[in-house]
Amino acid sequence: EVWQAGLRGVDQDVPSITKSIVNHVQTSLARQAYNLDDLGAYQAAALSVRDNLLVNWNETQLNYTRKNPKRAYYLSLEFLMGRTLDNALLNLGLKEQYRDGIKKLGFSVEDILDKERDAALGNGGLGRLAACYLDSGSSTELPLWGYGLRYKYGIFQQLISPEGNQLEAPDPWLDNQNPWELPRLDVTYEVRFYGHAERLSDSRGVWQGGQEVLAVAYDVMIPGYGTKNTNNLRLWESKPKRGFDLNSFNAGNYEAAVASSNSADAITSLLYVPVLHLLIEILIPSSSIVGKELRLKQQYFWTAASLADIIRRFKQQGKPLKELPDFVAIQLNDTHPTLAIPELMRILLDEEDLNWEQAWSIVTNVFFYTNHTVLPEALEKWPVPLIEHVLPRHLQIIYDITGINKAVAPLGSSSKVTVERKFPGDRDRLARMSLIEEGQPKQVRMAHLAAIGSRKVNGVAELHSDLVRTTILKDFVEFEGSSKYSNVTNGITPRRWLDQCNPELSDLITKTLKLDKVVWLKDLTKLDGLLEFTEDAAFRKEWAAIKQRNKERLANYVQTTLGLTVRTDAMFDVQIKRLHEYKRQTLNILGVIHRYLTLKGQTPEERKKANPRVVFFAGKAAPAYYIAKLTIRLIVNVARVINADPDTKDYLQLYFLPDYSVSLAEVLIPASDISQHISTAGTEASGTSNMKFCLNGGLLLGTVDGANIEIAEEVGESNVFFFGHLTPAVEDLRYQHLYHPVPLEEKCPALHRVLEQVSAGLFDDADIYEPLLNTIRQNDYYLLTDDFDSYIAALAMVDEAYADKEEWTKKSIRTTAKMGKFSSDRAILDYAESFWNIEPIPVSTKK
Numbered sequence: 001e002v003w004q005a006g007l008r009g010v011d012q013d014v015p016s017i018t019k020s021i022v023n024h025v026q027t028s029l030a031r032q033a034y035n036l037d038d039l040g041a042y043q044a045a046a047l048s049v050r051d052n053l054l055v056n057w058n059e060t061q062l063n064y065t066r067k068n069p070k071r072a073y074y075l076s077l078e079f080l081m082g083r084t085l086d087n088a089l090l091n092l093g094l095k096e097q098y099r100d101g102i103k104k105l106g107f108s109v110e111d112i113l114d115k116e117r118d119a120a121l122g123n124g125g126l127g128r129l130a131a132c133y134l135d136s137g138s139s140t141e142l143p144l145w146g147y148g149l150r151y152k153y154g155i156f157q158q159l160i161s162p163e164g165n166q167l168e169a170p171d172p173w174l175d176n177q178n179p180w181e182l183p184r185l186d187v188t189y190e191v192r193f194y195g196h197a198e199r200l201s202d203s204r205g206v207w208q209g210g211q212e213v214l215a216v217a218y219d220v221m222i223p224g225y226g227t228k229n230t231n232n233l234r235l236w237e238s239k240p241k242r243g244f245d246l247n248s249f250n251a252g253n254y255e256a257a258v259a260s261s262n263s264a265d266a267i268t269s270l271l272y273v274p275v276l277h278l279l280i281e282i283l284i285p286s287s288s289i290v291g292k293e294l295r296l297k298q299q300y301f302w303t304a305a306s307l308a309d310i311i312r313r314f315k316q317q318g319k320p321l322k323e324l325p326d327f328v329a330i331q332l333n334d335t336h337p338t339l340a341i342p343e344l345m346r347i348l349l350d351e352e353d354l355n356w357e358q359a360w361s362i363v364t365n366v367f368f369y370t371n372h373t374v375l376p377e378a379l380e381k382w383p384v385p386l387i388e389h390v391l392p393r394h395l396q397i398i399y400d401i402t403g404i405n406k407a408v409a410p411l412g413s414s415s416k417v418t419v420e421r422k423f424p425g426d427r428d429r430l431a432r433m434s435l436i437e438e439g440q441p442k443q444v445r446m447a448h449l450a451a452i453g454s455r456k457v458n459g460v461a462e463l464h465s466d467l468v469r470t471t472i473l474k475d476f477v478e479f480e481g482s483s484k485y486s487n488v489t490n491g492i493t494p495r496r497w498l499d500q501c502n503p504e505l506s507d508l509i510t511k512t513l514k515l516d517k518v519v520w521l522k523d524l525t526k527l528d529g530l531l532e533f534t535e536d537a538a539f540r541k542e543w544a545a546i547k548q549r550n551k552e553r554l555a556n557y558v559q560t561t562l563g564l565t566v567r568t569d570a571m572f573d574v575q576i577k578r579l580h581e582y583k584r585q586t587l588n589i590l591g592v593i594h595r596y597l598t599l600k601g602q603t604p605e606e607r608k609k610a611n612p613r614v615v616f617f618a619g620k621a622a623p624a625y626y627i628a629k630l631t632i633r634l635i636v637n638v639a640r641v642i643n644a645d646p647d648t649k650d651y652l653q654l655y656f657l658p659d660y661s662v663s664l665a666e667v668l669i670p671a672s673d674i675s676q677h678i679s680t681a682g683t684e685a686s687g688t689s690n691m692k693f694c695l696n697g698g699l700l701l702g703t704v705d706g707a708n709i710e711i712a713e714e715v716g717e718s719n720v721f722f723f724g725h726l727t728p729a730v731e732d733l734r735y736q737h738l739y740h741p742v743p744l745e746e747k748c749p750a751l752h753r754v755l756e757q758v759s760a761g762l763f764d765d766a767d768i769y770e771p772l773l774n775t776i777r778q779n780d781y782y783l784l785t786d787d788f789d790s791y792i793a794a795l796a797m798v799d800e801a802y803a804d805k806e807e808w809t810k811k812s813i814r815t816t817a818k819m820g821k822f823s824s825d826r827a828i829l830d831y832a833e834s835f836w837n838i839e840p841i842p843v844s845t846k847k
């Protein structure tokens with residue numbers, strides 16, 4: 001408890017806590033304590049906890065200013081934070097005191113925690129990864145700040161219509177005021193768009209005119225676990241520089257006057273949901289241009305404000321800009337912030353008068369780029385005419401970087417090694433590597449720009465990083481050497497994803513390891529001390545009982561939110577992630593139908609041998625992703641039929657839980673016996689929920705893909721269920737589909753039967769699912785027909801293994817015990833040491 005003693009600057013005995021909460025009720029909320037509801041109690045408790053964070057935040061920032069260490073910045077368009085109160089209480093070590101204090105006031109801490117809305121400023125894994133990294137940055141005491149956008153609306157809320165269609169509703173998460181942010185109305189920057197650019201010399205230029213918008217900072221405090229260190233997440237809000245254009249206003253043109261103000265506000269109004277670019281363009285050609293321009297403005301607005309802020313902070317030290325790389329490292333989370341590269345060039349060339357070589361050398365030592373996907377359709381490209389219109393000076397710089405003669409190594413680059421000199425006459429290579437893709441229109445390839453503008457490039461799991469090196473950035477590895485292209489396997493914070501979401505398991509682990517929980521939660525490899533207890537029957541009993549209670553907690557949630565009764569004496573089988581063809585939820589639901597048809601074909605006696613299973617799905621589909629939405633509809637309608645069938649309902653239940661979120665994941669993950677991570681090999685860069693399930697003692701059913709491979713390496717292949725073709729086979733199988741197709745009834749009769757039943761209308765109107773089924777019958781790009789039989793065989797192995805409950809529990813314990821590698825502390829320290837060259841800067845806890 002030593003670490004807690006010096007943690008806080010505010011009195012933390014229970015009476016002081018109740019006093020502080022009541023104080024906030026009366027002063028901050030201007031309400032009466034005697035007729036307070038749960039929401040008011042949540043807000044007051046949050047403000048009271050915030051007082052502690054503020055003290056720590058201030059001390060941390062002061063300490064950084066005094067010590068002046070090199071700092072790292074994590075630029076991410078998405079931070080999927082979830083709820084804050086419970087996490088803050090646990091990180092501060094104040095959960096028990098607040099539980100008591102809140103109880104004294106006549107409330108329950110669980111009810112109050114439940115009043116908080118998720119901060120859902122992200123789409124999925126990429127955004128949640130950023131949130132885990134912030135938690136780990138503070139917990140390991142690194143000087144690491146996040147920069148993002150303060151969206152007015154987070155990811156859409158998902159509703160499911162009675163027919164099974166996904167409907168989207170806005171997520172006005174800021175409607176109740178947000179106690180976790182501090183508006184910094186004095187920290188503002190002007191950001192320019194449009195206008196015109198002129199060249200003043202070979203490398204220098206000037207950009208004038210256009211429209212200026214104001215960026216306003218909002219700070220979110222990020223407490224570390226068991227430390228005073230509290231880092232900052234700075235989110236930018238856009239607002240018009242002048243509220244009204246007075247000229248138009250006076251001329252009676254009210255609409256034009258508010259139009260410019262509307263367009264400034266629009267920049268940070270919504271989080272973008274990835275769309276299938278091609279599909280969208282075909283369907284709504286003109287609307288997509290407006291959307292695209294806004295997204296580009298969003299990216300530039302955020303990178304420009306963040307860079308201006310970083311440079312202002314650096315300049316306060318009075319050091320020359322050539323020392324920037326000694327004090328600043330900037331991690332680019334995917335290509336979304338890549339405009340920071342030409343923007344820093346613009347600042348250094350046009351505003352700071354550096355020459356090209358000096359500027360380029362600074363830039364390429366400051367930035368680091370993480371790639372999160374190798375799927376070609378997901379790689380960002382921006383039309384040249386659009387960049388020219390919105391950011392004319394940046395387009396010039398991008399052309400200069402690519403080199404007048406498409407020589408990739410930039411104009412005047414110190415090495416003077418250009419692609420042309422290294423590979424003379426290889427014109428194909430030049431075209432492949434160019435930052436500009438030829439076409440109508442020409443497009444800027446953001447991954448190429450990010451790669452050549454960065455000090456290091458990494459993928460997010462071993463296999464994925466290999467694929468980055470051998471596919472999308474192969475030419476760059478050949479040109480620049482492989483040492484720049486490395487791997488940092490993703491991680492998750494064990495604070496939220498074990499201690500917070502599964503408190504009973506956390507307590508059992510603490511008791512069993514005989515360690516202060518701070519110790520193992522900060523060095524997760526300590527979990528392997530659990531291994532010796534796998535043979536301890538009493539321990540296994542406790543372990544299994546906790547899983548059972550977590551299943552009941554989930555069943556309760558489904559009962560209260562959906563009014564459905566879930567049986568808890570069955571295996572819980574979970575697949576929760578964004579809906580995408582490559583993630584193959586379709587394979588899962590077709591497997592469920594196969595199981596249903598098999599059960600239907602059995603006698604009641606035969607059925608009794610079946611392993612009862614409850615299958616859960618959750619996840620959102622991009623609003624324009626027709627096939628993904630159709631998959632949701634199929635799941636919902638199969639569920640409707642199966643759950644009502646008296647022949648099978650004791651053996652198979654199916655649920656699609658709407659509106660997947662961080663908070664829902666916190667209930668689902670601890671309750672899972674088995675979870676599915678079944679992407680086509682080579683398509684899932686890493687996956688991070690796979691780590692969360694395994695950390696909570698859920699076993700993994702998956703393909704040999706992403707981080708699944710490294711999980712299996714750690715926990716042992718005998719504790720995971722693998723199936724399906726491997727990455728090297730994929731290309732050839734796709735070729736076979738195209739040029740030597742085999743009729744489905746021959747290739748995979750079991751799957752053929754399933755598709756026939758769906759087509760015939762067993763679950764819904766006949767023909768509804770034809771577009772979905774045709775993706776399988778036609779070219780089956782994601783290889784369902786190749787993997788279906790081995791998938792069904794793997795499911796059977798799972799059933800067989802689950803029949804032996806003691807052995808299953810042993811597997812579960814072994815899995816948790818070997819998950820130490822996947823702490824995001826390990827990942828963030830790897831970035832800190834091998835990329836950023838930054839060190840922990842602890843805030844002294846001595847008084």
Ligand code: 26V
Nearest residue numbers: 125126274275372373378460684685686687688
């Ligand atoms: C985006 C899109 C948008 C257009 C349609 C197709 C498509 C496919 C994939 C993506 C993902 C973009 C980047 C991303 O979110 N990657 C995820 O990053 C996680 C954190 O590293 C990782 O665990 C996931 O495997 C990876 O998909």
